[in-house]
Amino acid sequence: MPESYHKFHRHPAKPVRTLEDAANDEQIIVVRCGLCRRQINYLATDMVQVLNPARPVDAPHFACSRCGTADYMSVKVKTPSAGDFGHLTIRRLLRIRSVSEWGNRLLGDAPDPGKTPKGL
Template structure:
């Protein structure tokens, strides 16, 4: 029997299960050497409960865009994290209006 983890989608960790356990999610890009820690409960406000952890942030690094070096791991917070670990928290959401340029056309007249 092999020591590799199961590859079935039923064994892949999901965001909802991590939030229920109160886990920290550490997203790391080994290409640009960037690591960020998130609370799983904060990410539930943006993503669905059934989102796979590997699919967070569209499955690629937000900074360099590489997906080959992108990993999201889950871990329990420890007592040594208190006051030492920087956690990225959701401060709010912003909606923006999208505009496009198009040629003017006269309004249709109702007959």
């Protein structure tokens, strides 16, 4: 929904910074829920792997996992300082799980057209 991004475009002279910009600058995305006051730090370089890199960096990226709403989410971007290394807890992207796709096929037919099942 690109339209909803416009409210985060605060000044016409100031171009929208995207998630990709923040990743290129190796910045930290600080996501805070104002309702439960949960705050989580992410690396922009992790987030671009799972979210659209063209998203405005300060638009809420997802709902709070505790409250289930994005209404109170605020996003800040910070550049790590030397003192952050070894001290600041970051929620890292550990693994991207692939999604299984299932579909009905006739017994003996290949799952993908053009591919022959092994062993036949």
